[in-house]
Amino acid sequence: MAVAAVTTKPLHTPLKKRRLPAGRPREWYVSHNRRLKAMRLAIALLDAGVYHPSSASNARIRTAAERLAVHPPSDTTCRMVRALIRYGR
Structure with a gap:
């Protein structure tokens, strides 16, 4: 009886993290990280079935952040x- 071999190769190679460019004002880094966090949270909510902005309350977004082990997001x-x-639909 033949046994199938199981491969454990990843389906894709993870992206390498790059350093942020030096010499920018602090506000640029803050807004850049805020946009990345918002994008991660929006993707998680869309995957969870939240397709309308009206159903994404602050509490629901903060719960998603907790599940992703991210600091609670600000109101902004x-x-x-x-x-x-809204624009991802």
Whole structure:
């Protein structure tokens, strides 16, 4: 009886992280990281079935952040998440 071999190769190679460019004002780094966080949260909510910004309350977004082990987002970041969901449909 033949036994199938199981391969454990990953389906894709993970992206390598690159350093952020030096010499920018602090506000640029803050807004850059805020956009990345909002994007991660919007993707998680879309995967969870939240397709309308009206159903993405601050509490629901912060619960998603907790599941992703991310610091709770500010009100500004929550607004950005809703905007991304709005334009992602």
